[in-house]
Amino acid sequence: MAPKLKKTPLHRVHRRLGAKMVEFAGWEMPVQYRGVIEEHLAVRNRAGLFDISHMGEVEISGTGALDLCQWLTANDASRMKQGQAQYNLLLNEDGGIVDDIVVYRLGEDRFLLCVNAANTDKDFQWLRQKAAGKAAVEDRSLQYVQLALQGPLAQEILQPLTAVPLQEVEPFHFALGEVTGISCLIARTGYTGEDGFELYCDPAHGETLWSRLLEAGTDAGLKPAGLGARDTLRLERALPLYGHELSEGTTPLEAGLEWVTKFSKGAFLGRESLLRQKEQGIQRKVVGLEMTEPGIPRSHYPILKQGVVIGEVTSGTKSPTLGRAIAMGYVKTGEAGVGNRVAVEIRGRQAAARIVALPFYRRGETKRSG
């Protein structure tokens, strides 16, 4: 028998809304309610509400907490004040990416790590083992429901429900406050390329929070949105997905995440390997692809130049915003130049594509020309 799938506290709500449920990272999650394209465009133009309670949360606390964060991650956690958040990477000794995470500084010695669902157990074991008793590491995943309210109208929808002045919560900052009387961590973070908030609350109040948000946003065009739209939204914005663009065999230098890697902060696990790789030069590099012939590139499809394989697609779709087939993938460094004409092998046929600058979509910019 297949292992039993985990369910978020909002499972019944999704069923009631008629969501199509699928397995994702051991969880039964809504992939769509009405349709991926409709939900995608709702987030780009108005707002969407996602249940992302499958994401894991690990708390690190104690006097050794900051040191542990600094040692095990690429970014400089000391630059965060309490109330700030930071995109970050857990690295192994080879500079490979154990996970990509968001770190919230809850206090001087308290950090909350939001980790990928598929990696929650792995990360927790990794952190606990490396902490070696110098900081407390706790898996808090079952203590939070996490909802993402994303889209240009997110603030307008959320503000009437909370006394927290949202315009003062800047991107990658958070506030602790009540939303319709429910205590939440209200973070201006997300995974869609739009403005928006991620709300963490007690699972007992998850269903109420979801319903009140949805009700408050209905007139503004807020729609429940599933993992299908979450994936196309993040891909247009070229946000990597662990297991696709990122893995333990991939380094931040290859993945276009050198900006996250603060060599100047001092020692961290993987630093020496990454400095060596930086000096020697990377062999492959993440790129954006746009198809110039019909076909939709998908994960693992080969990328070719003059018939020779130069890399592989890691994520691909037909972009609902741009109306074109797009992909991210890895190619040999020498072939990674923007404008390079390549091909993607789609079910035995070679279809022409070109390498384009990332991201495909950036909020406030319209980029619709071919």
Added chain:
Amino acid sequence: MEFPEWLKYSKEHEWVHVEGSVATVGITEYAQQELGDIVYVELPEVGEKIVKDDPFGAVESVKAVSDIYAPVSGAVLEVNDALPDSPETINEDPYGDGWMIKVEMSDANDLKDLMTADEYAEYVEQEKEAGEEEEEEEEGEEEE
């Protein structure tokens, strides 16, 4: 869900409309609903031979690729050229403008394996029930 009486149906959720030795093929209402927004279609060329139960093309939603299986063997007579530019037609009108190919059948016996509308409706119900039983089981567990 609508399954017109004048069509025949395959277990892979294709429909077939037979006129003499020519079969028109598309995917059913149930299939398009399960796939979601269709954004790309790959169809064979006119003249190509297709073989019963083998894939003859593919439909892609935003999220995934699905093969389309030939419900009959034969040679492709005509292809719906409008689909590549407007694949959403398959979602909107699966039995009409969303047709995919017309095939000159090589063996009329192929049709014997296909289902009538009533049989197909029952087949779809069974597929859905299998899913729902799972759901009920889960709901039961939740209440324990």
